[in-house]
Amino acid sequence: MPELPEVETMVRGLRPALQGQEVGRLEVLDGHLLEGDLTPESLGATFSGASVDRLERRGKWVVVLSDRGVLVIQPRMTGGFWLVSPEQSQHVRLIFSVASNKRQVWFTDARRLARIALYADMDAAEAAFARSHGPDALTIPLAVLMERLRKTSRSIKPSLMDQKVLAGIGNIYADEILHRARIHPERVASALTDAEGERLAAAIPEVLAEAIAAEGSSFDAGYKTVLGLEGGFLAENAVYGRAGKPCRVCGEAIVRAKIVGLTGRSTYSCPTCQPPPA
DNA sequence: CGGTTACCCTGGATGC
DNA sequence: TGCATCCAGGGTAACC
Numbered sequence: 001m002p003e004l005p006e007v008e009t010m011v012r013g014l015r016p017a018l019q020g021q022e023v024g025r026l027e028v029l030d031g032h033l034l035e036g037d038l039t040p041e042s043l044g045a046t047f048s049g050a051s052v053d054r055l056e057r058r059g060k061w062v063v064v065l066s067d068r069g070v071l072v073i074q075p076r077m078t079g080g081f082w083l084v085s086p087e088q089s090q091h092v093r094l095i096f097s098v099a100s101n102k103r104q105v106w107f108t109d110a111r112r113l114a115r116i117a118l119y120a121d122m123d124a125a126e127a128a129f130a131r132s133h134g135p136d137a138l139t140i141p142l143a144v145l146m147e148r149l150r151k152t153s154r155s156i157k158p159s160l161m162d163q164k165v166l167a168g169i170g171n172i173y174a175d176e177i178l179h180r181a182r183i184h185p186e187r188v189a190s191a192l193t194d195a196e197g198e199r200l201a202a203a204i205p206e207v208l209a210e211a212i213a214a215e216g217s218s219f220d221a222g223y224k225t226v227l228g229l230e231g232g233f234l235a236e237n238a239v240y241g242r243a244g245k246p247c248r249v250c251g252e253a254i255v256r257a258k259i260v261g262l263t264g265r266s267t268y269s270c271p272t273c274q275p276p277p278a
Numbered sequence: 279c280g281g282t283t284a285c286c287c288t289g290g291a292t293g294c
Numbered sequence: 295t296g297c298a299t300c301c302a303g304g305g306t307a308a309c310c
Contacts, residue, residue, distance in 0.1 A: 003303060032287090060304080076304045078288080091288090111288045113304065132305090154281070163305080170303055221290075222303070240303090263283060264301080283309075293299080 002060060002075045004137055004168030005211035006223050006231065010081050011057045013226035017083050017098065017105055018064070023050045024099030033093055033109065035117040043118060047071060058129050059136060059167030063122075070125040072117045073107065079114035082106040083226045105226075129167075137168035138208055142201040149189040149197070156192065156200075157185035158261040168208070172217055172240045175268045177203045179238040184274040185267050186259050210236075239268040249273050 002010065026047040028040035050068035057063065062081075064071040073079065073094075086092060086106045093114065094107035107114075119125040135144060148165050149156070159165055160174045169177065178185050180203035183196055192200065216223060216231030219241065224230060234241060238248055243256035247270040259267045 006303075074304080077302070078304095109287095111286090111302090111304095113287060115305090152280080158281090161304090172303055217303075220302080261282070265303095266301085281310090283307105285307085286305090289302095291299105291301080294297090 002079070002216070002223055003170035003173050004057075004060060004208055005173070005214075005233065006216035007057050007060050007062060007075065007168075008212050009216045009225055009231065010075070011055050011062055013083065014062075014081055014105065015055050017103065017226075018052045018096065019055055021052055022099040023047055023052060023066070023096050024102075025095075025097040026050075027095040027097075028093070029095070030093040030109075030112065032112055033114050033116045035115055038116070038118060043116070046118065058126075059133050059163060060170070061129065063125060065122060070119040070122050072119065072125055072128075074115040075109070076111075076113040076115065078111040078222065079107065079109040080223060081226050082108065082224075082228065084228045087221075087224070087228065133163045133167040134165050135167065137166045137204055140166050140201075140204070142198060145201050145204075146192075146197045149192065152189050154189055155186045155259065155261050156183060156189045157259060157267060159189040161262070166204075169204070171262075171265050171267075172237075173207060173211065175240045176211075176238055177207045179268075179270060179274060180207055182273050184276045185269055187277050239270065242268060247273060 026044050028044045031040045046068050050066040052066050054065045062073040086108045088108050088110055091108045091110045092106050093109050096105040149159055152159050157174050160169050181199040211233040214231055214233040215225050217233040218230035219234055239254050242254045244253050247254055250272045252270055252272040254268055255271055257267050
């Protein structure tokens with residue numbers, strides 16, 4: 001589910017509840033999500049009593065820094081946090097109980113694709129992140145982005161979604177960013193012109209910032225904010241989920257397609273604003 | 279090595 | 295109603 005804007009919204013929502021607080025107890029209800037040698041018992045014992053210093057986001061990771069180590073939670077498709085009673089109560093995987101006020105923070109994950117890891121310190125967490133991720137999408141400089149895209153013969157959309165190229169973009173925001181930059185998703189990444197690269201590098205932080213301001217994208221029974229509210233971005237977005245509807249720029253019907261290099265995922269684009277490769 | 283697919287999981291929507 | 299099929303915002307191991 002969550003991409004960078006949703007994870008950023010989660011972290012901002014969790015900070016007032018957890019930052020500077022002691023976790024009186026952590027209950028781990030599903031060992032399936034745990035990485036390495038972690039067990040529900042070992043993680044619960046380690047993190048119960050932990051003092052939380054800070055919460056941060058790295059790409060699509062939620063990072064909880066504490067005096068008992070750095071807890072990393074990857075929500076992946078259906079993971080989410082709740083400060084209010086969770087809607088999907090049968091899918092609760094973690095329960096944090098704050099010592100000072102007895103309030104609870106729930107983590108749910110319907111599809112059980114989320115992953116949870118514990119690192120000794122932030123250096124170890126950063127090293128693990130760097131092994132599988134490029135620079136964060138919100139701050140990657142134009143020159144670095146272009147240098148990375150020049151090295152691949154893949155299409156631009158799968159390149160943007162490759163966390164090793166840059167971190168944080170998934171299927172929704174790749175489509176939105178490419179529409180904003182007026183680049184067809186099947187254009188070869190290394191063949192973009194300088195002008196297209198500049199439009200792309202500008203569109204990435206623009207679209208992500210707008211989505212963060214809207215508190216992310218909600219549809220169906222998926223992502224909600226930590227207060228159970230819907231993110232508003234899909235009320236204003238350009239292409240994702242809008243097949244057959246008029247492009248907000250030119251009025252042409254938005255097209256839904258499956259593209260090479262992305263098995264099973266849908267891609268939305270405007271055939272006029274984003275001319276396909278020759 | 280770069281690129282592509284098969285698969286991990288589960289639930290909701292849709293079709294017969 | 296029951297059952298099969300498809301789809302989903304992510305990510306990785308294995309393969310060509």
